Amino acid sequence: MVVERGLVVEREAQLIRVFVPKRERYFRGIPRGKLLKKTKIFAGDRVEGSIVEGELFAIERVEDRKNLLIRPPIANVDRVICVMTIRKPDFDNFLLDSLLVVYDHVRCEPVVLFNKVDLLEEEEREELERWTRIYSDAGYEVVHVSARTGRGLERVVDLVKGEICILAGPSGVGKSSILKRLTGEELRTGEVSEKTERGRHTTTGVRLIPFGEGSFIGDTPGFSRVEVLQFVRKKDVRKYFREFLRYECRYPDCTHTKEPGCAVKEALREGEVSCERYKSYLKMIKEYLEELKEICD
Ligand SMILES: Nc1nc2c(ncn2[C@@H]2O[C@H](COP(=O)(O)OP(=O)(O)O)[C@@H](O)[C@H]2O)c(=O)[nH]1
Numbered sequence: 001m002v003v004e005r006g007l008v009v010e011r012e013a014q015l016i017r018v019f020v021p022k023r024e025r026y027f028r029g030i031p032r033g034k035l036l037k038k039t040k041i042f043a044g045d046r047v048e049g050s051i052v053e054g055e056l057f058a059i060e061r062v063e064d065r066k067n068l069l070i071r072p073p074i075a076n077v078d079r080v081i082c083v084m085t086i087r088k089p090d091f092d093n094f095l096l097d098s099l100l101v102v103y104d105h106v107r108c109e110p111v112v113l114f115n116k117v118d119l120l121e122e123e124e125r126e127e128l129e130r131w132t133r134i135y136s137d138a139g140y141e142v143v144h145v146s147a148r149t150g151r152g153l154e155r156v157v158d159l160v161k162g163e164i165c166i167l168a169g170p171s172g173v174g175k176s177s178i179l180k181r182l183t184g185e186e187l188r189t190g191e192v193s194e195k196t197e198r199g200r201h202t203t204t205g206v207r208l209i210p211f212g213e214g215s216f217i218g219d220t221p222g223f224s225r226v227e228v229l230q231f232v233r234k235k236d237v238r239k240y241f242r243e244f245l246r247y248e249c250r251y252p253d254c255t256h257t258k259e260p261g262c263a264v265k266e267a268l269r270e271g272e273v274s275c276e277r278y279k280s281y282l283k284m285i286k287e288y289l290e291e292l293k294e295i296c297d
């Protein structure tokens with residue numbers, strides 16, 4: 001029998017929908033065999049099996065997952081599109097830095113997306129450029145977009161080709177508008193914030209919507225608020241400030257705070273590491289550094 005490969009694009013109660021790229025169509029998925037009675041299946045799972053009676057995808061095996069996000073429950077998420085704005089609402093760099101740490105920890109590569117660029121006045125444009133430099137120097141992909149005019153979205157489509165993505169970011173930044181532009185569909189569910197983390201959609205299934213060439217986007221956004229230390233151990237936070245990884249400190253387990261011979265702090269003094277990013281780091285690990293005043297004013 002021919003082994004077919006598919007992607008679970010929807011999981012809602014007993015319903016499983018599987019997309020089979022080779023056949024360019026969807027099938028109803030039915031788990032097979034004893035093992036699968038115990039294996040949970042999630043949207044984003046890559047599965048192997050066979051097609052029965054031309055209509056059903058009999059799932060024989062679930063491939064190992066790269067990751068599994070819990071809320072929303074999606075497996076194998078390659079990308080998180082962190083949607084931010086300079087205005088409406090005002091940019092919250094600490095929130096962005098927190099999202100970058102948490103998603104890096106689960107091996108989701110972030111894109112920093114600034115939306116609503118159509119709204120910006122001269123001065124605000126400068127602010128956008130300043131933050132763009134900070135994040136691209138740190139090693140992130142940054143895109144400027146207007147969901148209203150559609151500007152910049154082709155760059156996003158290009159970046160995430162063939163990947164499974166989700167949107168994250170605070171309320172009102174334009175996540176629903178971006179999803180609508182990318183897929184033509186409405187975002188079904190509300191944000192998952194830290195406070196309402198049970199979410200408004202625990203009973204709703206998760207769907208992946210196709211767009212671009214072989215790309216899928218979750219119709220549930222990721223976190224809009226996040227307490228990093230709930231997800232990442234304090235001593236590991238430094239690993240997810242990717243620009244810090246370029247420097248070698250005297251002590252390999254340097255926390256880049258009070259140790260002598262800290263190359264990250266040296267880079268901060270030289271202006272190679274951004275003060276804003278470093279301040280976020282300290283805030284995340286709940287540290288205070290007296291000398292920061294004199295380095296960063
Ligand atoms: N001017 C402008 N407004 C936008 C843009 N994207 C979204 N909006 C508006 O911002 C508001 C919030 O957008 P929405 O997509 O609901 O944000 P969400 O809460 O992140 O899902 C709506 O009134 C949108 O029409 C944009 O690129 N430019």
Ligand SMILES: [Mg+2]
Nearest residue numbers: 175176177187
């Ligand atoms: Mg929305």
Ligand SMILES: [Zn+2]
Nearest residue numbers: 249254256262
């Ligand atoms: Zn150090």
